[in-house]
Amino acid sequence: MAGRKSKFFLFICLALLLGLFTFCGGSYVLHKTSETSFCLSCHTMQAAYDEYQGSVHFKNQKGIRAECSDCHVPQAPVDFLLAKMRASKDVYHQFVTGKIDTPEKYEEHRLAMAQTVWHQLKQNDSATCRSCHQFDAMDIQTQSADAQKMHNLAIKEKQTCIDCHKGVAHFPPEIKMDEKALGALLSEAKQTAQDAKLVYPVQPVKLNELGMAYPAAALKVLKSDAAGREVELNGSQMKGAEQVIYLEKGQRLILATLTEQGEQTLKINADFTKDEYDNEWRPVTLTATITDPVLSDLAPLWNYAENLDNVYCSGCHAKISSKHYTVNAWPAVAKGMGARTDISPQDLDILTKYFQYNAKDINNH
Template identity: 75%
Template sequence: MKMKKASVALILFIGLILGAIGFGSGSYLLHKTSETQFCLSCHTMQTPYDEYTGSVHFTNQKGIRAECSDCHIPKAPLDFLIAKMKASKDVYHQFVTGKVDTPEKFEQHRLEMAQEVWKQMKENDSVTCRSCHQFSAMDIQSQSADAQKMHNLAIKDKQTCIDCHKGIAHFPPEIKMDDQAMTNLLDSAKQTPSTAEVVFPAQPIQLGNLGTAYPATALKVTKTTGTQREITIEGSQMKGAEQVIYLSQGQRLILASLSEEGEKALQINGDFTKDQYDNEWRPVSLKATINEPVLAKQEPLWAYAENLDNVYCSGCHAKISATHYTVNAWPAVAKGMGARTDISPEDLEILTKYFQYNAKDINSH
C-alpha cells in the first residue's frame, strides 16, 4: 500500500515538474515570439517597422519606447493568447500565400490590414494604448487648445484612442477619391429640369458681371430660357464687408462675393441692426443671370462632401460631426486641417460648406 502511495506521489511530482517546464517553456516561447526582433525576422514587417522608427513611439524626449507587442498584444492572459492565435495567420501568409511579401503587395493590402487592426482596437477599447495612456492621468489643461478640444470631446462621447490616432505609428492607408466623382456630380447638374424653382451650384459659378456664387448657395429661379436662368440670392450684408453676401445675420457663411457692379445692383431689404458683437447687418438680395449647370438639390453635393471627409479626414481620425463646431468656427478648423492634406482648394471649399450648412447653430436664426 505504501509503495502505491509513493508511486502516485512520484507520478504527481513528475507531472508537476513536467507541467511547470511545459508552462514555463510555452510562456517563454510566447513572449519571445512577441519581441520586435522576432517579428522582423519572421514577418514581412520591414516597411511598418521603418515607419514606426520615425514615430514618437520609437524616439521621444521622455526616452520611453513602445515596442510592437506593447501596441498590438494585450497583456491580459486570455487576450494575450487570443492575439497570439490570430497572429498565426501572419506566419501562414508569410510562408504559404506570400500575400504581402513585396512592397507592392503590402501597399495593395495596407488598407485591409489597417482596418482589421482598427476594428480590433475599437472592440477592446484600445486596451494596449490605455496601458500607458489614460484620460484620468492626463493634465488636459496643459495640452494645446486643439488637443484639449478633442480629448474633452472624446471623454464626452466615450470615444477610444484609435478613433483619432490611426496614423500614430504607421502611415495611414491612402484612400483615394473616385476620379469620376466630380464629373458625375456635374453630369447630374446638367440633368436639372428647367422647371426647378431652387437650384444649387456644385462649383463656384459666375453671376454675369455681378460676382460669384459659391457651392450649395440656394438660388431662387424666377425665369428659365434654354440653359439660362434668372435667379435671386437672399442673404445678409455686414457693414465693412459690403462685397460679400452672407447666409444671415451673425453667420459668416459666404453665399456670394460681389464685383463693384454687383454691389451697385444689390437690393437693400432693411436697415442695419447690431448683433451681439456690435457688428451691423442688413438683409439684402441680388438678381442675376447664370448659364452654368446647377443641382436641383443639395444632397448630391453633400454625398460628395462626405466622400471627401472619408478620404481626407477620417483616414487619420474619427469623423467629427458637423454639429461639433459653429458655422463661424468651421472655416478656420477646415482650413487648418486641410493644410495637412493634399485636398484641392475647390474640394476644401465644398467640404467647408458641408460642415457650415450642417453646423450646430445653423438653425439658430
C-alpha cells in the same frame, strides 16, 4: 497497498512537473514570440519596422521605446491569448500564401491591415495605448492648445486613443478620392431639368456681371430658357462688407460675392439691425442670370462632401460631427485641418460649406 500509493504519488508528481514544464515552456514561447526580434524574423515585417523607426514610439526625447508587442499585444490574459491566436494567420500568410511578400503586395493590403488593427483597438478601448497613456495621468493644462482642446473633447465624448491617433507608428494608408467623382457630379448638374424651381451650384457660378455664387447657395429660379436661368438669391449683408451676401444675420456663411454693379443692383429689404456683437446686418435680394450647371437637389453634393470627409479627415482621426462647431467656427477649423492634407481648394470649399450648412446653429438650410 503501499506500492499503489507510491505509484499514485509518483504519477501526481510527474503530472505536476509536466504541467509546470508545459506552463513555463508555453509562457516562455508566448513571450519570446512577442519580442521585436521575432517579429522581424519574417521579412515581410521589415517595411513596418522601417516606418516604426521613424516614429516617436521608437526614438524620443524621453528615451522610452514602445516595442511591437507593447502596441499590438494586450497584456490582459484572455486578450493576450486571443492576439496570439490571431497572429497565427500571419505565420500562415508568411510561409504559405506570400500575401504581403513584396512591397507592392504590402501597399495593396495596407488599408485592410490598418483597418483591422484600428478595429481591434477600438474594440478593446485602445488597451495597449492605455498601458502607457491615461487621461487621468495627463497634465492637460501644460499641453498645446490643440491637444488640450482635443483631449478634453475625447474625455467628454468618451473617445478612445485610436479615434484620433492613427498612423502614429506606421504610415497611414493613402485613401484616395475617386478622381471621377467630381466630374460625375458636374455631369449630373448638366442634366438638371430646365423647369427646376430651386437650384444649387456645385462650383462657383457667375451671376452674369453682378458677382459669383458659391457651392450650395440656394438659387430660386424665376425664369428659365435656352439663354440661362434667371435666379433670385436671398441673404444678409453686413455693414462694412457690402460686397458679400451671407446666409443670415450673424452667420458668416458666404453665399455670394458682388461686383460694384452687383452692389448697386442689390435690392435692400430692410434697414440695418445689430447682432449681439454690435455688427449691423440687413436682408437683401439679388436677381441675376446664370448659365453654369447647377443641381436641383443638395443630396449629391453632400454625398460628395461626405466622401471628402472620409478621405481627408476621418482617415486620421475620428469623424467629427458637423454639429460640433458653429457656422462661424467651421471655416477656420476646416482651413487649419485642410492645410495638413493635399485636398484641393475647390474640394475644401465644398467640404467647408457642408460643415457650415450642417453646423449646430443652422436650421432649415
